[in-house]
Amino acid sequence: MANKNHTHAMVAFQGAHYAFSEIAAKRYFGEDIRILPCRAFEDVFNAVEAQEARFGIIPIENSLTGSIHRNYDLLLEHDLTIVGEVFLRIEQQLIANPGVRLEDIRVIYSHPQALEQCRLFLTSLKDVDAVASYDTAGSVQMIHEKKMLQAAAIASRLAAQDYQMQILKEEIEDIPENFTRFLIVSKNAVPLGEPNKTSVVFSMKNIPGALFKSLSVFALRDIDLLKIESRPLRGKPWAYIFYLDFVGDMRQEHCRNAIRHLEEITTFLKVLGSYESGNGQGK
Amino acid sequence: MANKNHTHAMVAFQGAHYAFSEIAAKRYFGEDIRILPCRAFEDVFNAVEAQEARFGIIPIENSLTGSIHRNYDLLLEHDLTIVGEVFLRIEQQLIANPGVRLEDIRVIYSHPQALEQCRLFLTSLKDVDAVASYDTAGSVQMIHEKKMLQAAAIASRLAAQDYQMQILKEEIEDIPENFTRFLIVSKNAVPLGEPNKTSVVFSMKNIPGALFKSLSVFALRDIDLLKIESRPLRGKPWAYIFYLDFVGDMRQEHCRNAIRHLEEITTFLKVLGSYESGNGQGK
Numbered sequence: 043m044a045n046k047n048h049t050h051a052m053v054a055f056q057g058a059h060y061a062f063s064e065i066a067a068k069r070y071f072g073e074d075i076r077i078l079p080c081r082a083f084e085d086v087f088n089a090v091e092a093q094e095a096r097f098g099i100i101p102i103e104n105s106l107t108g109s110i111h112r113n114y115d116l117l118l119e120h121d122l123t124i125v126g127e128v129f130l131r132i133e134q135q136l137i138a139n140p141g142v143r144l145e146d147i148r149v150i151y152s153h154p155q156a157l158e159q160c161r162l163f164l165t166s167l168k169d170v171d172a173v174a175s176y177d178t179a180g181s182v183q184m185i186h187e188k189k190m191l192q193a194a195a196i197a198s199r200l201a202a203q204d205y206q207m208q209i210l211k212e213e214i215e216d217i218p219e220n221f222t223r224f225l226i227v228s229k230n231a232v233p234l235g236e237p238n239k240t241s242v243v244f245s246m247k248n249i250p251g252a253l254f255k256s257l258s259v260f261a262l263r264d265i266d267l268l269k270i271e272s273r274p275l276r277g278k279p280w281a282y283i284f285y286l287d288f289v290g291d292m293r294q295e296h297c298r299n300a301i302r303h304l305e306e307i308t309t310f311l312k313v314l315g316s317y318e319s320g321n322g323q324g325k
Numbered sequence: 326m327a328n329k330n331h332t333h334a335m336v337a338f339q340g341a342h343y344a345f346s347e348i349a350a351k352r353y354f355g356e357d358i359r360i361l362p363c364r365a366f367e368d369v370f371n372a373v374e375a376q377e378a379r380f381g382i383i384p385i386e387n388s389l390t391g392s393i394h395r396n397y398d399l400l401l402e403h404d405l406t407i408v409g410e411v412f413l414r415i416e417q418q419l420i421a422n423p424g425v426r427l428e429d430i431r432v433i434y435s436h437p438q439a440l441e442q443c444r445l446f447l448t449s450l451k452d453v454d455a456v457a458s459y460d461t462a463g464s465v466q467m468i469h470e471k472k473m474l475q476a477a478a479i480a481s482r483l484a485a486q487d488y489q490m491q492i493l494k495e496e497i498e499d500i501p502e503n504f505t506r507f508l509i510v511s512k513n514a515v516p517l518g519e520p521n522k523t524s525v526v527f528s529m530k531n532i533p534g535a536l537f538k539s540l541s542v543f544a545l546r547d548i549d550l551l552k553i554e555s556r557p558l559r560g561k562p563w564a565y566i567f568y569l570d571f572v573g574d575m576r577q578e579h580c581r582n583a584i585r586h587l588e589e590i591t592t593f594l595k596v597l598g599s600y601e602s603g604n605g606q607g608k
Binding site for chain 1: 499
């Protein structure tokens with residue numbers, strides 16, 4: 043872990059105390075960091091840009107439900123650098139006030155991502171509404187504070203403990219292989235640790251085979267691609283922006299050459315950062 | 326339009342009467358179709374599989390907010406064929422009960438996609454919660470039936486008219502270039518009209534440069550790619566399934582050759598359908 047110099051750093055994240063982002067931040071930096079919970083992902087980016095927080099941590103991808111597209115969009119809109127990466131296994135718990143039974147529940151609150159990770163469990167229930175809230179841990183806080191006895195929340199074990207709530211059912215995610223990949227962003231472009239992975243975003247010239255040609259700049263240099271993600275280009279329907287992760291560090295010459303080559307066929311290109319890969323399951 | 330023989334067909338869609346999917350279906354097939362509103366996207370697929378409806382229509386992509394991933398996943402899980410495509414410009418209206426003023430509103434209901442398309446408008450409001458509901462038109466119905474005077478819904482003009490509601494603010498989408506691409510699915514694999522576009526889904530062997538190689542089967546045959554979308558492979562964290570749209574029809578030899586070539590480097594491949602491209606803005 044690449045955290046030794048930042049054990050007391052202020053780290054911003056989306057969600058309430060004991061959100062999964064906070065747990066990931068502590069996994070990465072240690073338990074002694076100071077935390078800045080934010081209401082929206084955008085607030086995380088703003089807090090780091092305004093230097094209210096040294097780092098921000100954002101979920102970028104879940105192994106069950108896919109990319110968190112809002113954060114891809116925000117990486118483009120804001121001028122922060124990816125300096126680190128961390129993976130966390132996500133165990134979702136069904137949490138209710140003490141004494142409440144499963145058959146009492148009529149509504150279950152959680153972040154849309156968490157609801158999606160528990161789709162099979164939720165569809166197995168009869169006459170229960172799943173309601174999207176802005177946060178997992180915040181949903182626990184709400185049903186606790188409002189003493190809601192026909193409601194439950196989906197959140198982390200720590201969130202349940204924090205509010206002295208009951209775990210009605212453990213590990214309700216669809217399958218146990220449920221991991222989230224988080225990125226650490228900073229205004230300061232110095233990577234934490236030994237970078238071996240780079241993320242870029244680009245849009246292509248309108249030329250035949252543009253996508254093939256843009257991937258060939260990596261293939262021709264034996265650079266492995268780890269992920270490709272497309273997002274719509276605003277104001278230009280059915281044109282796309284591509285986010286690409288590849289193996290390598292921008293301090294390496296073959297990576298710089300590939301990016302220079304890529305610039306020849308793109309209308310826009312931004313290197314989001316080189317960083318040390320987290321120890322993701324299977325990655 | 327490729328609809329002449331199906332003017333009275335039963336068409337399933339997600340949402341309540343006057344959902345955008347219904348408007349798109351009528352744009353495609355004409356006003357005389359019979360409609361089967363469904364609660365969830367999955368119900369649309371099930372209704373078509375059970376032949377309760379001849380066709381299903383599903384939104385697959387929006388030019389502002391990107392792909393509707395749940396429908397990509399469902400295309401894979403179910404055994405239906407894409408037989409047509411239609412594009413619709415989406416104008417979102419802020420709708421309330423008669424007499425309600427904008428400053429009375431404390432909560433705004435709509436489908437998450439619609440809320441996302443109106444992000445700029447929503448963030449410009451103070452002390453107003455945006456709450457995700459299962460449907461745009463259904464949200465109008467709810468605030469109408471419950472006579473909610475501090476609530477508004479985001480939905481189509483037709484939904485407002487249907488419930489004799491007031492349009493508080495017109496065209497609140499972030500930018501006017503807001504189009505949704507819908508697919509027509511059927512159990513019967515006969516395309517409507519003249520197919521010129523094909524969609525496939527595949528997962529790749531774990532070989533170096535696999536993605537580059539899979540795109541090269543099209544580039545080597547001068548086949549243009551229109552879209553690539555990646556989705557997580559369930560149970561195998563950080564491996565992906567790719568959805569690809571390309572120009573051509575599986576009745577053409579060079580397309581069949583490309584797919585045969587692609588099969589050499591994939592572990593799984595499914596042709597979702599060849600169909601006539603809709604007249605999308607810029608597509």
